[in-house]
Amino acid sequence: xxxxxxxxxxxxxxxxxxxxxxxxxxxxxxxxxxxxxxxxxxxxxxxxxxxxxxxxxxxxxxxxxxxxxxxxxxxxxxxxxxxxxxxxxxxxxxxxxxxxxxxxxxxxxxxxxxxxxxxxxxxxxxxxxxxxxxxxxxxxxxxxxxxxxxxxxxxxxxxxxxxxxxxxxxxxxxxxxxxxxxxxxxxxxxxxxxxxxxxxxxxxxxxxxxxxxxxxxxxxxxxxxxxxxxxxxxxxxxxxxxxxxxxxxxxxxxxxxxxxxxxxxxxxxxxxxxxxxxxxxxxxxxxxxxxxxxxxxxxxxxxxxxxxxxxxxxxxxxxxxxxxxxxxxxxxxxxxxxxxxxxxxxxxxxxxxxxxxxxxxxxxxxxxxxxxxxxxxxxxxxxxxxxxxxxxxxxxx
Numbered sequence: 001x002x003x004x005x006x007x008x009x010x011x012x013x014x015x016x017x018x019x020x021x022x023x024x025x026x027x028x029x030x031x032x033x034x035x036x037x038x039x040x041x042x043x044x045x046x047x048x049x050x051x052x053x054x055x056x057x058x059x060x061x062x063x064x065x066x067x068x069x070x071x072x073x074x075x076x077x078x079x080x081x082x083x084x085x086x087x088x089x090x091x092x093x094x095x096x097x098x099x100x101x102x103x104x105x106x107x108x109x110x111x112x113x114x115x116x117x118x119x120x121x122x123x124x125x126x127x128x129x130x131x132x133x134x135x136x137x138x139x140x141x142x143x144x145x146x147x148x149x150x151x152x153x154x155x156x157x158x159x160x161x162x163x164x165x166x167x168x169x170x171x172x173x174x175x176x177x178x179x180x181x182x183x184x185x186x187x188x189x190x191x192x193x194x195x196x197x198x199x200x201x202x203x204x205x206x207x208x209x210x211x212x213x214x215x216x217x218x219x220x221x222x223x224x225x226x227x228x229x230x231x232x233x234x235x236x237x238x239x240x241x242x243x244x245x246x247x248x249x250x251x252x253x254x255x256x257x258x259x260x261x262x263x264x265x266x267x268x269x270x271x272x273x274x275x276x277x278x279x280x281x282x283x284x285x286x287x288x289x290x291x292x293x294x295x296x297x298x299x300x301x302x303x304x305x306x307x308x309x310x311x312x313x314x315x316x317x318x319x320x321x322x323x324x325x326x327x328x329x330x331x332x333x334x335x336x337x338x339x340x341x342x343x344x345x346x347x348x349x350x351x352x353x354x355x356x357x358x359x360x361x362x363x364x365x366x367x368x369x370x371x372x373x374x375x376x377x378x379x380x381x382x383x384x385x386x387x388x389x390x391x392x393x394x395x396x397x
Contacts, residue, residue, distance in 0.1 A: 012049065013042035014274035015220060018185060022176060025165065031175040038166065038182045039272065041220045045198035049209055055277050058284035059208045063245055066208075069291045070246045073298070077248040080298060082329045085132070087297070087384065088252035089125040091391055092233045093117075095258055098124075102384035103376065106332035112367040112374050123150055124230050131234035132250060136242055138200040138214075138235070140193055146231045147224050154226070162189045163225040181272065183222035192221045200239060207243035211236050212283040216271040233257075236283075255293055255391035256286025293390050300383045301328055307379075311359045319344060320352040327362065331380035334372050 017037040024032050051059070073080050090105060100108075100118040108114025109122045127150035134142045148160030158164075164186050170179030184192060200214050218232045233254050240246045240253075257264045260282065267279035305328055314320040319342055326333070326341050333341075339349040353375050356362045364373045 012047070012271070012274050012276045013044075015039035015041050015184075015272045020166070020176075020182075020185065022166075024175065031177040034175075034177050036176050036179070036182060038176075038185050039220070040184050040188060041192055041217060043192075043195045044213070044217055045195045045202075047199075048205070049213060049276055049280075051209065051280060052277060055280050055284075056206070056209075059206055059212075059280055062284040062287035063206075063208045065291045066240070066245050066251055066287050069251060069294065070248050074248045079325065079329050080301070081249045083297070083301070083380075083384065084252055084294060085128060085250045086125055087294075087387055088233075088237065088250045088254050089128045090121055090388060091252050091254035091258050092128070092230050093121045093124045094388075094392075095233075095254060095261065095264070096229050102381040102388070103332070103378075106330075106381065107367075107374060107376075110332045110334060110337065110374055112332075119153070123152060124234075126150070126152075127230065128234045128237060128250065131238040132241055134238060138197055138239065138242070140197060142238065143193065143218075143223070143231065143235065146234050147227055150227045150230055150234075151224075157224070157226040162186065162193075162223050165225065167222050167225060167228075181269075183220070189221060189223045193223060196221065207239075207245060208284070208287075209280055211239045211243070211245075212280045213271075213276055214239060215283070216268055216276070216279045219268055220272055251287070251290050251294060252391075253283070253286050253290045255387070256289035257282065258391045259289050260285065261392075289391075293387060296390070297383060297387045300386070301380065304328070304379045304383065308359075308361050311361065312356070313359070314352070314355045318352055318355065319349065320355045323349075323352055323356060324361070327356075327377040328380060331377040331384075333375050335375070336372065338375070 018040045020036050020038050022031050022034050022036055024030065086105070098117045098120050100115050100121055104114045104118040105121050108118040109125065127146050130149045131146050134145065144160045151157045151159035166176050166182060168176040168179035168182040170176070176182045196214060196217050200210065202210070215232050215236045218235060219228060222228045224231065236253065237250050263282045267282035270278040305324060308324050312320060312324065322342050323338060326338060335346055335349050335353060338353065339346040342349065353362065357364055362375045362377050364375050367374045
């Protein structure tokens with residue numbers, strides 16, 4: 001591996017301008033024939049990042065915090081892993097201004113009617129699940145698979161395919177002329193992604209630093225017409241799992257990023273100008289905030305479970321007690337999903353659900369289109385909304 005990149009993170013190679021001519025696809029597109037500059041990312045596969053001592057220490061501390069928290073939850077993974085994964089998906093979506101309440105999101109996931117944003121967040125949960133399931137050496141097909149799952153219901157964004165047109169960051173959606181940032185030309189994407197995959201395959205780098213840089217490089221390439229941020233943060237979770245930093249749960253690092261969006265976006269901007277320090281610092285601080293927030297969520301959920309146990313008077317052999325554990329991890333269920341999870345027949349689950357309703361633990365509502373009731377544990381949904389509020393996400397719908 002090359003050792004050419006030395007000293008402070010500011011010596012990392014910046015993107016290079018590439019002259020382009022705007023050819024709008026719409027018949028009446030604006031600025032046709034005008035010149036603009038795209039940004040060609042540097043090849044990084046052979047580069048070794050050098051960080052200031054304090055930034056390197058932040059990365060090590062973040063790794064330790066993530067590993068410790070993951071280990072603490074290892075024996076309770078079935079209880080907390082689903083909610084933490086959904087919290088990561090929700091927070092990552094919020095970074096893209098997609099917001100919904102926990103109730104709306106989990107209602108949509110259970111098959112009920114949720115908001116349009118909730119449906120997109122559910123899709124992001126599926127993409128994140130795919131990322132975790134694919135955790136291993138990162139490959140091109142993994143990125144394409146994550147995008148295919150995320151954009152399954154949005155064919156206009158060519159799910160699972162690299163973009164064939166320019167993408168940019170700016171105030172105008174009809175032209176890249178005057179945009180703040182225009183990503184690499186479409187024809188450069190396959191080679192740049194191959195280079196990124198080679199970078200992620202290296203075993204001689206600090207894994208946490210490698211994750212932060214790989215994420216920033218992916219966002220700089222911006223290989224898809226839409227969904228790049230969500231796929232890029234799912235890719236980070238996949239890399240954390242592959243590196244062994246997390247083994248049991250998807251710690252919602254996006255919730256930590258959400259608490260300082262200016263720092264996160266500033267880190268990505270700095271990366272494009274050749275400085276890796278801010279994005280590594282942003283990820284490190286985000287990990288620490290995410291662990292603290294997640295610990296509080298776990299404490300609140302434990303308190304809720306104890307309160308439920310004190311209120312439930314069913315005999316100990318009743319399935320109602322088993323439902324308490326299920327509802328902590330899946331706070332919106334149908335009778336069919338509850339019966340399947342507990343391995344009992346559907347008719348036998350209704351008496352237990354009614355016992356929980358009588359105890360004030362769940363609320364039922366007939367959902368049009370399902371032909372059945374949805375059963376909701378509002379205590380858990382409110383805890384998830386408090387988690388989101390601490391992260392800075394506003395609940396809507």
